[in-house]
Amino acid sequence: MSSTVISLKNISKKYEMGGDVVFHALKDVSLDINKGEYAALVGPSGSGKSTLMHIIGLLDKPTGGQVIIGGDDISTLNDDQTSTLRSEFVGFVFQQFNLINKLTIKENILLPIGYARKKFDYDPDERADYLMERFGILDKKNSFPNKISGGQQQRVAIARALIMNPKLILADEPTGNLDTKTGDEIMELFGELNKEGITILVVTHEPDIAARTRRQIKIKDGEVVK
Amino acid sequence: MNYAVSIFRSAITDFGKNKGRTFLTSLGILIGVMSVVLLMAAGSGLKVYIEQQFESMGSNLLYVMPGNMFGEDGSGLAGADGGLAPLFVEKDMVTLKRLKEIEYVIPYYQKTVKASYGGTTKYATLNGTSEDAFPGSNLLIDYGTLFSEADNSAKNKVAVIGSKMAEKLFGDASLAIDKKIRVDDQLFRVIGVLQSKGGGGLGGPSFDDYIYIPYKTSYIFNTDKKFIQIIVKVRNEEDLPMLKETIKTELKKRIKTEEFSVIESTEILKTISSIFGILNIVLVAIAAISLVVGGIGILNIMYVTVSERIKEIGVRRALGARRNDILWQFLAEAVVLSVFGGALGLGLSALIVFFLHSLFPAYISLESVLLALGTSSIIGIVFGVFPAKKAADLSPIDAIRYE
Numbered sequence: 319m320s321s322t323v324i325s326l327k328n329i330s331k332k333y334e335m336g337g338d339v340v341f342h343a344l345k346d347v348s349l350d351i352n353k354g355e356y357a358a359l360v361g362p363s364g365s366g367k368s369t370l371m372h373i374i375g376l377l378d379k380p381t382g383g384q385v386i387i388g389g390d391d392i393s394t395l396n397d398d399q400t401s402t403l404r405s406e407f408v409g410f411v412f413q414q415f416n417l418i419n420k421l422t423i424k425e426n427i428l429l430p431i432g433y434a435r436k437k438f439d440y441d442p443d444e445r446a447d448y449l450m451e452r453f454g455i456l457d458k459k460n461s462f463p464n465k466i467s468g469g470q471q472q473r474v475a476i477a478r479a480l481i482m483n484p485k486l487i488l489a490d491e492p493t494g495n496l497d498t499k500t501g502d503e504i505m506e507l508f509g510e511l512n513k514e515g516i517t518i519l520v521v522t523h524e525p526d527i528a529a530r531t532r533r534q535i536k537i538k539d540g541e542v543v544k
Numbered sequence: 545m546n547y548a549v550s551i552f553r554s555a556i557t558d559f560g561k562n563k564g565r566t567f568l569t570s571l572g573i574l575i576g577v578m579s580v581v582l583l584m585a586a587g588s589g590l591k592v593y594i595e596q597q598f599e600s601m602g603s604n605l606l607y608v609m610p611g612n613m614f615g616e617d618g619s620g621l622a623g624a625d626g627g628l629a630p631l632f633v634e635k636d637m638v639t640l641k642r643l644k645e646i647e648y649v650i651p652y653y654q655k656t657v658k659a660s661y662g663g664t665t666k667y668a669t670l671n672g673t674s675e676d677a678f679p680g681s682n683l684l685i686d687y688g689t690l691f692s693e694a695d696n697s698a699k700n701k702v703a704v705i706g707s708k709m710a711e712k713l714f715g716d717a718s719l720a721i722d723k724k725i726r727v728d729d730q731l732f733r734v735i736g737v738l739q740s741k742g743g744g745g746l747g748g749p750s751f752d753d754y755i756y757i758p759y760k761t762s763y764i765f766n767t768d769k770k771f772i773q774i775i776v777k778v779r780n781e782e783d784l785p786m787l788k789e790t791i792k793t794e795l796k797k798r799i800k801t802e803e804f805s806v807i808e809s810t811e812i813l814k815t816i817s818s819i820f821g822i823l824n825i826v827l828v829a830i831a832a833i834s835l836v837v838g839g840i841g842i843l844n845i846m847y848v849t850v851s852e853r854i855k856e857i858g859v860r861r862a863l864g865a866r867r868n869d870i871l872w873q874f875l876a877e878a879v880v881l882s883v884f885g886g887a888l889g890l891g892l893s894a895l896i897v898f899f900l901h902s903l904f905p906a907y908i909s910l911e912s913v914l915l916a917l918g919t920s921s922i923i924g925i926v927f928g929v930f931p932a933k934k935a936a937d938l939s940p941i942d943a944i945r946y947e
Contacts (some may be wrong), residue, residue, distance in 0.1 A: 377862060377941045398866045407863020416859045416944075420561055432550060433864040478863070 321353045322386075323517050324374060324407075331369050331540075343369040347541045351486065351519060356512040358528035359521045361537035367489075370537060371521045375488045376404040376534065387485075402435050409479025413491035415471040415489035417463035417478075424450070424459040427477045434482060440480060448476035453507070457492050469500035476507065480516075487511070487518045493527055505530050549874075555876040559884070566881060568843045572838025573885030573923065574892070577916045579831035581893040581908060584915075587824030589906030591817060596905070598813050602682045604781050606788060607807045608632065608774040608795070609638075617691055630770035631804060634759075637674075639794050640776060645787050648676035648777040651759050653766045659755060660726045662936030663714040668709055668755050670727060672762025672771075678704075680777040683751075688721040689735035696758035703727070704736040708752035730764055732757065784808055835919060838885065839927040846878050846931035857935050871936035878928020881919050886920025 331344040343366045351357060351374070361367040370474040372378035373385060376392070384391045387407060395403065409430075410416075418427045424446055432441045453473040458466050463474065472492060479487050489508070493501030505527065512518050512532075519530055528534045536544045559566040590781045610631040632651065640649045653672035658665050677683065678690045687710075691702050703725065710717035713725060717737045724731050732755075741751040763769055779785055795804060850857075857870055890913060897906050 348547065372941050375862070377944065398868070400673040401861065401864055401869075404862070410862045412859075412944075416855070416862075418856055422559060429860070430863040433860070433866070433869055482864075 323351045323353050323355075325350045325384075325386040326373070327382045327384040327386065329370075329373060331366075331373070331378075331387070332381045334523075342540050344373075347537075347540075347542050348541060349385070349535065351364055351517065353485075353517055354512070354515050355533060356508070356531045357520070357533040357535055358531040359535050359537060360523065360525065360528040362523055365537045366540040367537045368525075368542075371488060371490060371519075373409060374422060374486075374519065375408050376400055379509050392537065401433075405430055405433050405482060406436060407485050409482060410483040411472070411475050411485045411487065411489040411492050412477050413474045413494040415463070415468070415495070417471055417474055419463050422460050422462060423455060423466070423474050426463065426474055429478060430482050440483075446477070446481060449480055453477055467500075468496050469503060472496060472500075472504050473507070476504075480511075485517060487488055487516060489520045491522055492520060493522075493524075501527070551872050551876045552880060555873070555880040558877065559880060563843070566884065569841055569881055570885030570888060572841035573835065573882050573920050574838075574889040576692055576831070576835030576838040577886045577889030577920055578893050578896075579834055580828055580919075581890060581912050581916050582896060583824065583827045583831050584912040585893065585897050585906040585908050586904075587820065587827070589904055590824075591821055592905045592907075594816055595813065598809055600682060601809070602680060602777060603785065603809070604778045605680075605809045606776040606778060606784065606791065607805075607809065607812070608636075608776060608791060609805050609807065610772070610803060612805055613801045630766075630768065630772045631799065632771040632774050633769060635797065636795060637774060639798075639881060640770040640774065640791065642795070643787070643790060645779055645783045645790075646776050647779045648680035648775075650677045650680045650753070651771040652773050652775065652776070653759060653762050653771050655762075655765055657765075658726075658729045659709065659713065661696050661723060664713055666709065666712050666753075668705075668753055669875055670726075670762070670765070671754055671756045672759040673756055674759055676777075677756060680775065683741070684739045686737050686739045687718050688734070689820075690736050691756070691758050696760050699761045699763070700728065700758065701761055702735045702757065703732040704756045705753035706738050706739060706750075706754045708739040708750065710734075710736055710737045710881070712753075727755065728765070735932055752887070821896060832919075835923060839882070839923040842878055842881055842924065843927040843930065845881070846874065846928055849877070850874060850931045850935045853935075854938060854943050854946040857938055858946060861938075861940035862944055867936045870938075871932045874932035874935045875925065875928045878932065879924035882920045882924030882928070883917065886916050889920075890916045 319407050326347055326349045329344055329347040330418065333341045333343060335341050341494055347370060356364075356449065359367050359370060369378065373380050379393060385393060387403070390468075392400070392403065421429065427446045427449065428442060429504055447456065450459055453476065455466070455470055455473050457478070458470060463471055464476075474488075487508075496504060508520065509530070518531075520527065534544070535542060610629065630653065635650075637649050639644055650664055650673055655670045657668055657670045659668040662665070674696060675691060678685075685704075686707060688704075690704055691700070695702050705720065705725075707717050710720040714720045714723065720734045720737050723734050725734055738752075759771070759776050776787075776791065778784055786802060788808065791806050792801070849872070894908055897908055900906050
């Protein structure tokens, strides 16, 4: 039980489409992500994988079922509590990197720290330097995102996701905006991070990318098929 | 505390990267604050100016004037030169002179005349008065001498003229002494030129353009031998209220009560001050409208900013920002924008007042500084709260998917 990072029980998500039409984006999905796992959520567009990712990332709430983190059902949390949990639980890596262009690389990496409500048992500033050093972007620390390459931007995004030491890294099509070679490097980086015990869930529609993880969760028409 | 500092610092850095837009948006607040501060400065300056003018006319003065001023009929100051006929005669002066509390009795007969010397002709205000006028109204001699009681009794055709009038007629005030000037159809010998009193610049009486002659001599023009007013200087200030009543009682023996008034200079000052005070409040209120317009400019640009940054808002929410973190971020930006405009407006006003100061005793009070900065931050909050609320209420998932 303690090895489960997040547990979804009979999750469903319905959208009222107007009139009597109801669209079932997710139907009765049950899923556990365990500590130290390197998994991929695979499925074609419209399969419900984005909806599932938003629920796992605490950006959205299901219309039915339970989301359990650390033994607690989080559906009762209010918006502020969810935001705080989100900042500690999950680190996002996006397809378009989503860095803030007005902030320097280092400021971008430290951005989640400003929203944290907890005491740190490490120095965030030192950790940012360590992550930049490790990802080979330390010399860019005072540059702005639009002045560096896509691969570098994605490394900044990964560093930003790791700065809070989250329980889960959630990567949404992390290679989608990169060329094959750079994409490979990013996936390699995820592999290395996983070997160090970091739990990673990659959301992708590309089977090649999914194949590089150790567990594939296939989703189709709102249901987990495997 | 740290939170507030970091939020404001990031708002300021943000604007540093967008200087043109920041300046243009602040322009509305800048103009609003500037007009309010300048009008307040002008108002308080004007008040000081009026007070100075009154002081220069001398203190402890009582004005005996025709008409029922400050009376129940509410005729107010309009009576002062509102076409009321001259009323007082020499006998009244003698009556007043007998009161031991009174130091000087100064009658005034006034007439607008043409004064000429050589080829130069100027309009001037002729004053038929007593020798008491000079010490009583703090009029000091610059060249020559003042006229005396003897000049009055002998009806000598002598004149003491203001410095500006002397310059106008003779070019140089020192050349005026012993020259004959023509006043309407009469010739007068100039025996003295007065020191400048200032004034006249703002539509008030220009004392430096006055011509003073003995009142008995002025009977050439003043065939009725009546005076428009008598100014009385009292020895001790504490006697003023008592004397006001005594003068009324004495004059009542000859004139009906409702036909004249006895007024203290402070009463006139109070009335003028209150009129200017109300005028100033109205002007400042009108100027405040431009502040509101400036606020609407901020409202506009903040809505634009929020729409431009929906994606950023989504990213921040995904990274753990609470609804209020977003609200404060945009509110801080609106306040910074507005206070920046306010501070700039204040600085510009200070500069203008500094250059204006040589002409006019305008000054920027601490109140107007606080008011300017206070209102601009309030405007930032009031007009920033709607866009900030819009930003905070965005659903994180819609925001992050926004393209």
